[in-house]
Structures are given as C-alpha cells and as structure tokens.
Amino acid sequence: MNNGDIGWMLVSTALVLLMTPALGFFYGGMVRSKNALNTMMMSFIALGPVAVVWALLGYSLAFAPGSPVVGSFAFAGLQGVGLQAQGTIPHLLFMGFQGTFAIITVALISGAVVERMRFGAYLAFIVLWVLGVYAPVAHWVWGGGFLASAGALDFAGGAVVHVNAAAAALVAALVIGQRKDYARHAMLPHNVPFTLLGAGLLWFGWFGFNAGSALGATPIAALAFINTMLAPAATLTTWMVIDLVRGGRVTAVGAATAIVVGLVVVTPAAGYIGPASALALGAIGAVPSYFALILRARTKLDDSLDVVAAHGVGGATGAILTGVFADAAWSGGPNGLLGGNPGQVLIQIYSVLAVLAYSATGTFVILKLVALVLPLRAAGRVEGVGLDVTDHGEEAYTAGDGAILVSPNDPAYGQSSVAAIAFPKGGRS
Amino acid sequence: MNNGDIGWMLVSTALVLLMTPALGFFYGGMVRSKNALNTMMMSFIALGPVAVVWALLGYSLAFAPGSPVVGSFAFAGLQGVGLQAQGTIPHLLFMGFQGTFAIITVALISGAVVERMRFGAYLAFIVLWVLGVYAPVAHWVWGGGFLASAGALDFAGGAVVHVNAAAAALVAALVIGQRKDYARHAMLPHNVPFTLLGAGLLWFGWFGFNAGSALGATPIAALAFINTMLAPAATLTTWMVIDLVRGGRVTAVGAATAIVVGLVVVTPAAGYIGPASALALGAIGAVPSYFALILRARTKLDDSLDVVAAHGVGGATGAILTGVFADAAWSGGPNGLLGGNPGQVLIQIYSVLAVLAYSATGTFVILKLVALVLPLRAAGRVEGVGLDVTDHGEEAYTAGDGAILVSPNDPAYGQSSVAAIAFPKGGRS
Amino acid sequence: MNNGDIGWMLVSTALVLLMTPALGFFYGGMVRSKNALNTMMMSFIALGPVAVVWALLGYSLAFAPGSPVVGSFAFAGLQGVGLQAQGTIPHLLFMGFQGTFAIITVALISGAVVERMRFGAYLAFIVLWVLGVYAPVAHWVWGGGFLASAGALDFAGGAVVHVNAAAAALVAALVIGQRKDYARHAMLPHNVPFTLLGAGLLWFGWFGFNAGSALGATPIAALAFINTMLAPAATLTTWMVIDLVRGGRVTAVGAATAIVVGLVVVTPAAGYIGPASALALGAIGAVPSYFALILRARTKLDDSLDVVAAHGVGGATGAILTGVFADAAWSGGPNGLLGGNPGQVLIQIYSVLAVLAYSATGTFVILKLVALVLPLRAAGRVEGVGLDVTDHGEEAYTAGDGAILVSPNDPAYGQSSVAAIAFPKGGRS
Amino acid sequence: MKLIVAIVRPEQLSEVLGALFHAEVRGLTISRVQGHGGEIEQVENYRGTTVKMALSEKVRIEIAVSNHFVQPTVDVIIAAARTGDVGDGKIMVLPIETIYRIRTGEQDQDAVTPVPAVAAAV
Amino acid sequence: MKLIVAIVRPEQLSEVLGALFHAEVRGLTISRVQGHGGEIEQVENYRGTTVKMALSEKVRIEIAVSNHFVQPTVDVIIAAARTGDVGDGKIMVLPIETIYRIRTGEQDQDAVTPVPAVAAAV
Amino acid sequence: MKLIVAIVRPEQLSEVLGALFHAEVRGLTISRVQGHGGEIEQVENYRGTTVKMALSEKVRIEIAVSNHFVQPTVDVIIAAARTGDVGDGKIMVLPIETIYRIRTGEQDQDAVTPVPAVAAAV
Numbered sequence A, B, C: 001m002n003n004g005d006i007g008w009m010l011v012s013t014a015l016v017l018l019m020t021p022a023l024g025f026f027y028g029g030m031v032r033s034k035n036a037l038n039t040m041m042m043s044f045i046a047l048g049p050v051a052v053v054w055a056l057l058g059y060s061l062a063f064a065p066g067s068p069v070v071g072s073f074a075f076a077g078l079q080g081v082g083l084q085a086q087g088t089i090p091h092l093l094f095m096g097f098q099g100t101f102a103i104i105t106v107a108l109i110s111g112a113v114v115e116r117m118r119f120g121a122y123l124a125f126i127v128l129w130v131l132g133v134y135a136p137v138a139h140w141v142w143g144g145g146f147l148a149s150a151g152a153l154d155f156a157g158g159a160v161v162h163v164n165a166a167a168a169a170l171v172a173a174l175v176i177g178q179r180k181d182y183a184r185h186a187m188l189p190h191n192v193p194f195t196l197l198g199a200g201l202l203w204f205g206w207f208g209f210n211a212g213s214a215l216g217a218t219p220i221a222a223l224a225f226i227n228t229m230l231a232p233a234a235t236l237t238t239w240m241v242i243d244l245v246r247g248g249r250v251t252a253v254g255a256a257t258a259i260v261v262g263l264v265v266v267t268p269a270a271g272y273i274g275p276a277s278a279l280a281l282g283a284i285g286a287v288p289s290y291f292a293l294i295l296r297a298r299t300k301l302d303d304s305l306d307v308v309a310a311h312g313v314g315g316a317t318g319a320i321l322t323g324v325f326a327d328a329a330w331s332g333g334p335n336g337l338l339g340g341n342p343g344q345v346l347i348q349i350y351s352v353l354a355v356l357a358y359s360a361t362g363t364f365v366i367l368k369l370v371a372l373v374l375p376l377r378a379a380g381r382v383e384g385v386g387l388d389v390t391d392h393g394e395e396a397y398t399a400g401d402g403a404i405l406v407s408p409n410d411p412a413y414g415q416s417s418v419a420a421i422a423f424p425k426g427g428r429s
Numbered sequence D, E, F: 001m002k003l004i005v006a007i008v009r010p011e012q013l014s015e016v017l018g019a020l021f022h023a024e025v026r027g028l029t030i031s032r033v034q035g036h037g038g039e040i041e042q043v044e045n046y047r048g049t050t051v052k053m054a055l056s057e058k059v060r061i062e063i064a065v066s067n068h069f070v071q072p073t074v075d076v077i078i079a080a081a082r083t084g085d086v087g088d089g090k091i092m093v094l095p096i097e098t099i100y101r102i103r104t105g106e107q108d109q110d111a112v113t114p115v116p117a118v119a120a121a122v
C-alpha cells in the first residue's frame, strides 16, 4: 500500500460525502421556504440509513464476486472487508468510498418529488432503492458485471449515478404526480444564494468523486481532476453565452445549474479523455440540458428540480461523448470514435439504455410496494401549509412570534398527539 | 519523513480548523436572530487569541516533556519546534494540528452561555481556560501524562475535547445563570439551514479530527475514517427511528444533532475498534444523548445549546464504549471488554471522571477570577435588545431602513461614545 | 513523480478553486440584498470564461518560456501540457493549480465595483484582464520574468495576486465612479453570516493557496501551512484589540475582514519565514489595513468592499515584511533584513511598484476599450431597483408573492422582450 | 373614499390578485402578517422544546376605493379568498378622509386611477 | 365596530398575546414593523461606516372589536405591554364601517366571533 | 387626531424620514409592503419558468398626528417621496378616535408628543 494513495482516497471519500449536504443546499434553495427543511432533509437523511444498509448489504451486492447481474452476500455485514490491500489502499476504505456514491445517488432522486412526497414513504423508498436498484447497477459497471464485460466506459458514474438517478426521478415524478400549484402558480426559489453555495460545494466535492475514482494519487487522477475543472468551466461559459443571446441576462440559478450539468457530463469521461476534449465535451454538453430544462417546464411532468434534464440528459450526453472522445494516448485505456473506434459509442449507448430501463422498472416496482404500506404523497392542504411543519414539525426560519411553550404535562407535549388528531390521515408521515 | 503522511496531515489540520467556523453555524442557526452574530463570533474569535496563546505557551504546557500532570516551558514561544521529524511529519505541523483541537474545544463551551454572556468576559475566559484547563488535560492523555500511563484510550479526544468542554459548559451555565426568557418564552432557532450547514461541515472536518489523529495516511487512519463515517450514520438512523416512534416526525434540528452526537461518540474509539463495532457504537450512543436532551429542557439548567447532553453524555458514552469495543485485531492496540479485558472499561471511566472533575473545578475558578474584573453576563434589557447590537455594534441581517450615516465629526462617530453613554454599565462589553 | 506530492497538489487545487465561491459569499453578504446575486455572480462567473481562456492562452502567456516580460504561445491550447513530470507532479496539474489563482484574482477585483457595474461589461473586462494583465504579471514573478531575475520573493502571490487585483480595483472604482447612494445613504451588509461563512471557507481554501505553492507535500509546505494558520490568528487578535480599545465592541464584519487581511499579509511570506515571525507579521500587518479601511470610507473613493485597503495595503505590507523576516534557516532560501540582507526589502518594494504601475495602467486601458462597446455602469434608476433584477432577471430571496406565470405564448416569455422595451438603454446588460 | 383591508390566506393570494385585476382593481398594497383566530394550532418541536404556534401566516391587502366600488371589490375578494375552512380571514372597510397621489398631488378619485407607466419610464 | 391598532415592543409580544387570549380576545392580526419615537438610537459600525439606527423593532397588532369591547381590550394591552421605558408604543382606535368573515360572508359582530376549527378541518 | 398612511418607494425612504424629522415629526411607524399600480412589471426567469412580478417593493409609513398637523406632514411627504415616475405611491388620511401612549396611558395630543429617552433609560 502507498500512503500517498491512501491519503488521497481519504480526502476523496470526505469530499464525496460532503456532496450530499451540498446537494441539500443546491436543492433546498430552489424550493419555497415552507419546504426548505423537508427538501434539505431528503438529502441529509440519506447519510444515515443508506450508509448503514450499504455497509451491511449494499456493498456486498455491488462488489462481492457474483454473477454478471449482481454481486453476492460474500461481503455482507462487512465480513472479509478489512485493512488488507485492495489495489494500493485498504479494502475497507474502498468500501467507504463507494458508499458515498450510493448516498449521493439516492439523494439526487429527491429533486423530482420535493414539496409533496411524504417523508416516511421517502425513507422506505431510498432504503429499498439503494439495495434493489443502485447496488446491482453499480455491479454491472464496476463490480465486474455484464456492462463491464461489454467494455462500457464509465469513469465515475455517468450511467451508474446520474442516468440511474434520473430514470428513478422520472418515474417517481410520474407516479407521485404534480404539485397542486404546478403550472398554476409561480413557485420560485426562496434562497438562490443557498443554491449557489450548494453548487460551489458540489464542484469542490466532485473533485473527489471524479479524481478519486482513479483510486490513487496517480497521473490519471490528475487528468481526471483537471478535466473536472475544465469541462464545467466550458459548460458554464456556453450556458452564459446562450443566456446572453436569448435574453441578455445571465441568471444565477442558471449558472449554478450549468456547473452541475458540466460536472455530470464529464463524470463518465474524466479519466479517459484529454483536457482539450474536456473543454469541447463541456461546451457541447451544455446545449442538450439547457433546452431540456426549458422544454420540461412546458410539459405536464413536474420533475420539480429538473433531475432528468440535468442528470439524465447530461449523464447520457456525457456517456456517449465519452465514446467519442476517449483517448488511449491520455488514459492508456481504449480509444473512442475520434480515435477510430466507433464501436465504443454503441457500447456507451447500450450501457445508458440498460441502466435506464432497469432503473425505471425497479423504481416503479419499489414505489408501488411502498404505496401498499404508506401513502406516497401529502394531502393537498398539507402542500398548502408546507411539509416542514407537517412532516418535520419545524420551520426553517422563525422569529418565534406567537410560539407558546407547551409544558410536558400538556397533552400536546411531544410530537404525536395534536399532530395525529389534526391530520387523521395523509397529513403527518 | 513521508510526503504521503505530511500531505494527509496538512489536509487534516485544515479540516479541523474548518470545524470552528462550522460550529459557529451549527450554533448560530439555533439562536434568535438578534444573537446570531454574537453566537457565531464566540466560535470564530477562538481562531485568533486561542491559536496565538497555544503557539506561545499552550502547546508547551501540553506536549513538552514534563510531569505526569502538566508539560513544561521547553517549547514555549515555539523554541525547538521546527521542521525536524516528529514521527513521520514535521514537529511544527504536529503543533499546528494539535492547536486546531484546542481552538474547537473552547468554542464548544460557548453553546452553554450564548445569548447572555458578555463578549469581553468570554474572551478573557477562553484565553485562561485553554492554558489552565485544556493544556494540562491534553497532557494527561496525549502528552505522556498520568492518564496515558494508566492506559486510558482516547483516540481523538472523547475525554480531552468533549467531556472536557462539556464539564466547562455545565459549570459556565450554572455560574452565569439562565437567560431571562428561559422556560418563560419559546426561544426558537432562527435559521435551521445554518444548523444543517454546520452539521455537514462538522462531519467533513471531523474526518481530519479522527483520521488525522493517526498522524499519517496509514491503514489505521483509514480505519478511523470509515468508523467516523459509519458511527454517525448509525446514530442518525437510530435518532430518526426514535423520532418516528415518539412523534411520527423526523426533525431537522434533531438530525443535525444526531450527526454531531454520533461524531462525538466515535471520537475516542475511532482507531481502536472495527467498523461493525462502530455501527453498534453509533447506534447505542444515540440513546443517552437523545433523552438527555429532552430531560435537560425540563430542568432549570439553561445549557442553551445542550453541550452537556451532546458532548458530555456523548463523550462519556463513547469513552466507555471504547473500553468495551476496543479490538486488538483491528488496531494492533489493546482489547476491550469484548476482547476479554474488562479492566479497560474501568480505566475509561476513571479518565472521564478525572477530566470531568478537573475541568469543572478549573472552569469555576477561572470564571470567578474573570468576574472580579469583568461582569460575566449582560444586563436584562441588553438580553431583550440582543447581544449583536450591544456587544458587536452590528445586526446579522439588515435592510438598512432608517440607518442614518454618522459623519466623522459627529460625536457619535466611532463606536464608544454613544454606546458608553447609553449603557453606563452592564451593556457593552 | 511522487504520489504524496500529487495527492497534496490535487487537494490544494480543489481548495483554491473553492476560494472563489467563498469570496462570492464574503462579498455577497456585505452588499444590499437587491444586489446579492449580482455580487456573488461576479465571483462565480469567473470560474467559467476565465478558466477557459487560461487553459487556451493565459497559461502559455504566463508560464511558457518567453521574454522577461511575458511568456510565449508555446503552451497555447495546452499543446505540450501533458502528464509528464514538472517537478514531482504532472505538468497538467501545475497548469490547473495556477489557473485557480487566475480565477480568484479577477474575482477579487469585483469588490470595488459591485452594485453598479453592468454585468456584461464586467464579463468582457475580466476576460481581457486575465490575458492582458494577470498573465504577464504572473510571468514576471513565477514564469522566470524580470522580477524573478531581480530576486523578488513572492511565495504565493502577495504582489501577483493581491497588489495586482487591488491596483485594478482602485482604477476600476475611479473609472466607474461612486454608487449614487455613496456617502448619502447608509448601505449596510444584508447578511453578515454569509460574510463570516466566506471568511471561514477562504481561510480553509487559503491553505491550498499558500501551502500548495510549495508544489509538494514537503516540510516547506508544512511551514507555509502553519504560517498561514498563525499569521491570520495574530491579525485577528490585533484587530480585536484595536476594536476593543477604540469602541469596546468587536465587530463580526471586522473579524471576517481581519482573517482575510491576515491571509493576504502572509501570502508572499508563507514559505520564507519562521512561525514566530509569522505571528509578528500577522500582528503588524493588521494595523495599516485597519486604518486604511477607516480612512477610505471618509474619501470620495467608492472602493465598495475595500479591495484596496484589504488586498492592496495588506499585500504590499506582506511583500515588504517578507523582505524583513525572510529566514534562510527556515526556508533554505534567501535572508531578509533581519537576516542581514537589507537589499531584499528594496527588491520587494520594487516588485510591488512594478506590479502596481503595470496593473493600474493595463486596467485603465482595458476599461476604456470595453467602454467603447459596452456601457460600464448601470443607469441610476437601475441602481435603485438593484442589479439582481435588471442584470440577472432574478431576486436572491423571494416569497413569490404576486409572481404571475407567463405562458410560452405570451410576448413577455423568455427574457429579452419586455426587458428590452422597459430598458431601451443602460438598463439590462 | 373607503379603505378595504382584507386578511387572507397566503395560498389564496394568487387567486385574489387575479380576481381583483380581472375586476379592474388596479391599485393595491399587500403585506405579510400573522393571524390568530379559530385555526388549529400547529405543534412544533425543537430538541426538548415543544411549542404551539398561536399565529398562522396571512396576507394583508389594502385597497383604497371610491364608495360605489366598495361592494363589488368586497364580493370579489370573498369569492376568491374563500376555502370554507376556518382561517379564511376577514375584510374590514374603513373610512378615508382624503387620499393623495404622491407623483401628481392629485386627490381622491383621481389619485386612485392608475396610469400605466410607459416602458421607458421605469 | 372599531379597529384597535397597537404598536408594542417585540419583547412584550408574548405577554400581550397571553393577556389578550386570557381576556377572551380570540381574533387578531400582527405584523413586524419598525418605529421611531423618543428611543435612544443605537449606533452601529460596519468597517469604516458608522450609522445611527433611527428605527427600532416593534410589533403592530390589529384587533377588530365591537364597541363595548374596546376599553377592556385597550386596558389589557396597556397593562401587558408597558415596561415604563421610553419606546413602549401606542394604541390607536379607528372606526370600522363594516367587517366581513370571508369564510361565511357574515358581517360585523358575527364576523369576529371565532369558531374553533375541528381538528380535521385544518 | 388623524392617521396618515403613506406608501412610498424604498429608495425614497431615507429622504422621507429625513424630511419628516426635519419637520419636527418625531413619531412614526414603518413597514415593508409590496404594491401594485401602474408600474412596469419586472420579468424574471428561473430555469424554464418566466414570471411577471405584479408587485413592487414599497414602504408603508404610519403617522398619527393632531389635525392641524395633517397638511404640513402630507406636504412634506409628497415633496420628499416624489420622483415623477409612475409608482411614487399614495398618502391616505384616516380618522382616529383615540390614541394612547402605552408607557403613560396618556391620550390623544399628549400621547404623540415624544419624550426623548435619557441614555440610561434604554
């Protein structure tokens, strides 16, 4: 083992873990203040149960030797996952690094269902999803599964993370349905600086996500790192230019979105392409997502925070362009279309479609299962009040006006009682 | 020396330093907006004077060769603290890394006295406390003092940092007394997202705190790191379940608290236990703090931000459980109860009690000394106005309505004059 | 190459990149809410076009072998910039690390022109400035230019980054002129916590800025790191004492400013002086900037966020004190005045003056060029409305009251139309 | 002239504004307020503290209208603001002695007939 | 019917609300305002800028009551809001011509007698 | 006694306050409101959503004055708040039946003559 590699992977794991709180702010700033905590909690809570089930079972299903479609129980309960070397770092560290990917992936999905999905149902959903959908898909590409055998290139998770989360988001948005105000009233971001903060921290964390996927402090990590710096820069620049051309005004929400889209696009390609290609990839990658965002808003699909347009369209674009720009001269790996290997593009498309199909189906099944036990969406009047109060019993910002202390003897003390009465059904999760 | 180890320790030191601003937000979000800046400043200011006295004297008292109870003046003024190797990193870097622990420890105390302790008195207190209490206690455990000799296990500061700060917090809350609105009016968090942001950044920084305590990018660092990821995940999950069972609503302030409690609990154990034990430790560790929080709120003790329940109860639980779960097979160090060494538990309890007793006494003495010179608490009407205006001459959020520019010629120009008149005593620190 | 060094430089590059969003919050908190997004965007947007032109041309002008005054086109379009070793890290990584310095430097300038400079003109300005001013100046000092030959010491950019940005800020503030409310109405920070958050993240990132400038995880990096911890601590302490002496109140905005000033002052000295000198340097460095801030506010110069006082005065003080405290015993490099080499002080002054003169001139020329095509400042009534709405078509915080959805068929749909009519000239950028 | 002061639910604001504009009411002023009435009190928890929220979010709408316009305006608001659940709010009608338009100094009737700004004027 | 408008200190709001509820006043609307009167002006500093704050935080309470209820309500507020220091605030009594309850369309007296919501109604 | 309610532009607030203080008006209460009138409607964009802002920021100033003081106060406000562009705002004058000073219980005239606080009193 090599202390240089261990050190970098420790940092990378911390950076990817930070992305989940960052996502909470990126998303939380874009909703109305009455749902700010609920939206942030949908990201933060993933750090709990998802990490636990990943360690107990998910990792094993994804990375333990198994079939082409799924791992095995060999590593269940972390048995056999110790400090012995896996490559140049301890196996246990590899498990943790991969765990941070599982956490952020489920958190990404929440963007499609904010402001109306009941928190209890969401909790059940993410736990089942990480085991039933994320783990197998990770196995396909990174665990020696059939997409790995097919030669699909996905450096840090264009398909595994982004297309996967976006497919789930699409299905979830359709199954759970529109917010009652959707397309009737303007629902504006309550705190754009939080969205910018989230974007800034996401970029910071994404260096661990992409360059950490080299699993060591190697020149390839440096390549992935610089590509993760240049591609979003190019996306941001392109986005800004389109904004200027279309309306003369560069929006901040747009800039934050552009950064995330650029990061998504470069994710599958990071360690496979050269820096000049990264600039091209980032610039090209801005276009499909930019217009997907605008078109989506005209449809009936209330993918509230545009997971599909940003992560789905962006992830697919990136995966396919990886097949175009992949360059053996830089990566020592396979070449892409420009390197005279057009077949790679087809493999990339195949991997995207496979992930999309499975994730969509799996998500649908899981949501229907959860719905048998817990109502998925909040009652209409709960949407009016906002989910912070109904599902969390808190407000994001309060001056405390008119708040009357309840003594422990009062029946209303503790959370349930009044809540339960007031919302006999559908209200409180 | 080893560049891999130096690199990781550079990162760890930066991460721990970031924890202090993070704590400022964790705490600052939970107070009323009229005290937001005062609360944040109680953390931020520790980065100044505390760091300076640590370099000039504190480090020497803690880590210079000395008696079993305290170090010596050998390293005073950083003499002899250079770039020569101390283990595999430069001695100077070790000094800085330890300094960040001293800073965050004093900042932790502030949670018990926010919204009423005068800032001037607080400044005097923290400078005396870091020299008089923190440095000796650090020496006992990490500087070759009597607790080290006794074989107490404290990987990253369960006793030195958390029990120590909590004992001080308890005494400070008692000496300074309740806020005038305590138990009379509801005092609610003015900005819960700030508290979540703080919790997220604290977790991020804590990887440097715990894994950095391995003093190198070693497999033990990886073990400490993963435990620092899994234990809080288990705590968060448990906390969430208790919330659901009690009231059906998972609170965001609760989630942020759970994360911190989980991090506190794993701190003494990080490099001594296996990952499965870390999950158990985190899950168990949630319970005492959860109920301590609820009970404390029913008492007369205005430990405003629950330093005792989170850091005291959590730190003690962690220290004791370290004696239970310590596993030579993982750490190469001693075994705990489960490894057939019940004695370790007693040593752990002994170390907790020793730190608690000394810290409580020392804090009491220091506060009384400061009180001879500076009033410790703000006048009642100052509490009404809020300490941001009275002690800092600022407001956290202002639209500037009705703010009239004062020209340099005006007597009111500069800070003192009017302030002094308006608050002849007790008002401005 | 060395994985320990590569790992640390990956981290350092990520840290410096994070400084730009951090600066957005440091600055954004200090303006009025109607300009919050515009101010933050002036920092965030630099991450796009500036990074792109740096990769395509700026890096080459700064670091490709050339004349004493500027580099060449040898590295244009990143040709020849690959994964081969440059020192102990890949050349490409060095390019990226340097790029993050270019980005933050242009962002620093924006503090002088917030709340009135039109965003379109700002975009044009920063792109021209990074190529026309930053790149050559970087070449002088770090690219083997004439200041390097003269023996000027600038470890991480006291002259190249801070004096350079401050000179540009001074000229920009003069050319663009005062805000219409300047010295007439109070313009107060709308969100001081954001400013504290920015300061905290800036300090965190600055460890990469200064210690990363050692280009490896070496003992010198450790020295630079600890100095970057101790100097700002001393500055913060001194600032606090002056606050207390002058008015009895330690301000939060002051503390945030002190942290940044301390970081600026130590930047040129970080790897050349010992830690005790760092404490002295930080303490001394607080004084000139503290009073420069106060005096500036009494002048007609609307350097809105005091770039000159913080970065200009601080950067010059640091550069000169580097010539005083430089210590061969620590750095293995040259000695300063105290080491019996008074000449170094003169060289330092010379480097400051050279940068100041060129940057001021270059900035003036570029602004005049831009002004030929785009009006530099917003119309008076636009200042009243705030640039968030006029230049970005957004508000930072909105409850959505009275927001009426515009359907795609409505002429007002999209950004331009109404905007264009409403602001025939001078309004929207 | 009368001053109509309406307290409505924030969720209904868009409907109310839409209905008012539709009814040719072109001038009004709103502010965010909090009200107490017969509404259920939300229970919230922050760590060990449980509180009952005695105030719920409302929006206050002020409309100065000439006398003959009072009834139609009130009817429009009632129609648009009603949900049927407790907490819908109130409408008060107060007497105004005089009203001025600051821009022109015009009084009463004339003061409240808005003149659409020509674009360039903003 | 009359409209009682009280400007009070935010620190006193809890006392005032408590006293009002105790006095069977069940309907009211509050808003956060800023006032200028005889209060000391706070001095604040932001870098080189020193400002005097001519406005201090207050809370505005609006209560529509029937005539015989005016005096008791005013007395309750004065008792609960007073601290004796300059800045305690004012109470104004304005005439109301009509008041409607949006939910039912009821007028005047009936409009201000709150009906507690049954839980399920929220 | 009358209640003067003025709706003005936030940008003009400093001028208006300055002018009022200059004119010996020492007591007033303000609040942030949003208004709709003839103003141009700002267009904003958030991702795919385009909105027209039907409300623009205003400040509401409430001043209770004795009758002979009404006209001068109104004139001062009009002079200070006018910019000449659509959106300058309105001033309403409402009748007050009684006004109390909470601190002393004084009524009417006496209630609105402010007593500067002595420093130690804050």
Ligand SMILES: Nc1ncnc2c1ncn2[C@@H]1O[C@H](COP(=O)(O)OP(=O)(O)O)[C@@H](O)[C@H]1O
Binding pocket: D007, D034, D035, D036, D037, D038, D039, D056, D058, D085, D086, D087, D088, D089, D090, E026, E027, E028, E029, E062, E063, E064, E065, E101, E102, E103, E112, E113, E114, E115
């Ligand atoms: N007497 C009153 N004076 C002022 N505002 C009132 C009064 N009564 C109710 N309100 C306002 O109207 C809102 C709804 O009133 P409430 O009585 O709860 O509902 P409803 O009118 O449907 O019975 C309250 O939240 C409060 O803002």
Ligand SMILES: Nc1ncnc2c1ncn2[C@@H]1O[C@H](COP(=O)(O)OP(=O)(O)O)[C@@H](O)[C@H]1O
Binding pocket: E007, E034, E035, E036, E037, E038, E039, E056, E058, E085, E086, E087, E088, E089, E090, F026, F027, F028, F029, F062, F063, F064, F065, F101, F102, F103, F112, F113, F114, F115
């Ligand atoms: N004439 C007035 N019109 C409207 N509000 C007023 C008036 N005078 C005072 N106020 C409000 O009452 C508050 C306290 O008034 P002030 O005169 O300072 O105290 P006191 O009433 O104790 O003498 C002020 O902050 C302001 O909000």
Ligand SMILES: Nc1ncnc2c1ncn2[C@@H]1O[C@H](COP(=O)(O)OP(=O)(O)O)[C@@H](O)[C@H]1O
Binding pocket: D026, D027, D028, D029, D062, D063, D064, D065, D101, D102, D103, D112, D113, D114, D115, F007, F034, F035, F036, F037, F038, F039, F056, F058, F085, F086, F087, F088, F089, F090
């Ligand atoms: N009838 C009204 N009732 C209440 N407020 C009004 C009324 N008409 C206008 N306003 C307020 O005055 C502001 C400016 O009015 P507007 O008619 O747009 O400008 P102007 O008075 O210059 O013609 C509006 O934004 C609104 O706040």
